[in-house]
Amino acid sequence: MKLYETTVVFDPGLEEARVNEEVERVTQPIAQAGGEVIEVQRWGKRKLAYMIRKRRDGTYVHVKHKSPPELIAEMDRRFRLNESVLRHLTVLAVKESKKTLAAAAEAAAKAAEAASASPVAAAPAAE
Amino acid sequence: MAREGEARSFRRKFCKLCFDKVDRIDYKDDRRLTRFITDRGKIVPRRISGTCARHQSQITEAVKRARILALLPFTSEQYR
Numbered sequence: 593m594k595l596y597e598t599t600v601v602f603d604p605g606l607e608e609a610r611v612n613e614e615v616e617r618v619t620q621p622i623a624q625a626g627g628e629v630i631e632v633q634r635w636g637k638r639k640l641a642y643m644i645r646k647r648r649d650g651t652y653v654h655v656k657h658k659s660p661p662e663l664i665a666e667m668d669r670r671f672r673l674n675e676s677v678l679r680h681l682t683v684l685a686v687k688e689s690k691k692t693l694a695a696a697a698e699a700a701a702k703a704a705e706a707a708s709a710s711p712v713a714a715a716p717a718a719e
Numbered sequence: 720m721a722r723e724g725e726a727r728s729f730r731r732k733f734c735k736l737c738f739d740k741v742d743r744i745d746y747k748d749d750r751r752l753t754r755f756i757t758d759r760g761k762i763v764p765r766r767i768s769g770t771c772a773r774h775q776s777q778i779t780e781a782v783k784r785a786r787i788l789a790l791l792p793f794t795s796e797q798y799r
Contacts (some may be wrong), residue, residue, distance in 0.1 A: 599788055640789040648787065654747070665729070681787050683785075686743060 593627065593658050594684060600671065600678040601650035604637055614655055614676065623668070627659035644678045656685060732769025736778075744777040746784035749791055756782060760792040 600618065602611055609636075619629045635652035644650070664682055671680040680683075736744070736752075743752065755763050755770070755778050764784050765775045786789040 600787060638790075641786070642789055643790040644789060644792075652788075679788050681784060683746075683784065 594661055595630075595658055595687065596656045596664065596682055597685040598667070598680065598682040600653050600655075601644075602653065603676045603678060604649040604651055605645055606651060606676055610637060611651055611653070612677070613675075615655075617670075618653075618667070619657075620633055621663065622657050622659050625660050627657055627663065629655065629657045630658040635675045635705070640678075647678060650678050665710075670671065734769060734771035734774055736774040737771055741774070743772065744781045746781040746788075747790070748781075749785055752778070752782055752785055752791060756791060758795060760794045 598618065599612075602614060606614070616633060619632065622629050631654075633654040633656075635654060637649050638652050640648055640650050667682065668680070671677045731764075751799060757763055762779055765772070770777075772777065782791055784795050
């Protein structure tokens with residue numbers, strides 16, 4: 593069992609319910625294979641840096657999970673067959689050391705102070 | 720304008736990421752990564768940005784991952 597991070601970019605045309613359904617189709621096999629879904633982050637609709645299949649936006653979903661390595665290949669295969677998936681990426685998640693956790697907590701505290709939270713780890717306050 | 724024989728003003732380059740005490744660069748953090756790509760979308764070389772070896776290799780990895788997810792461009796639109 594390894595710790596992974598999977599990000600999937602769905603077609604922006606999918607409605608909320610369909611996205612939920614798709615997310616379900618990612619998380620369910622993980623649980624079935626004896627893995628564990630740790631976190632599901634929805635970044636929502638974002639502008640793509642370049643056009644993919646004539647789409648300018650994408651619905652981003654980020655899943656942190658513990659899965660058996662064999663499942664990743666299967667997951668990859670399913671994403672590629674799925675027409676509503678524009679892009680997908682699974683990487684090994686780095687185990688957070690105590691030092692990074694402490695730094696992250698500090699940065700979060702600072703960000704909260706500045707009251708300008710961004711969806712993804714806020715850039716260090718440049719004062 | 721610099722006169723002949725007069726040295727151009729030099730500022731020692733330093734790794735901005737070390738300065739900020741960044742431990743790890745995340746491919747999801749596209750806002751930070753945009754500082755390390757040119758307007759054409761290329762990765763800025765170390766000799767320009769002054770990044771240290773450790774952070775530069777983290778940047779390259781992160782930028783490449785971010786490109787796959789279309790968080791960052793492979794190339795800028797107007798040059799295509």
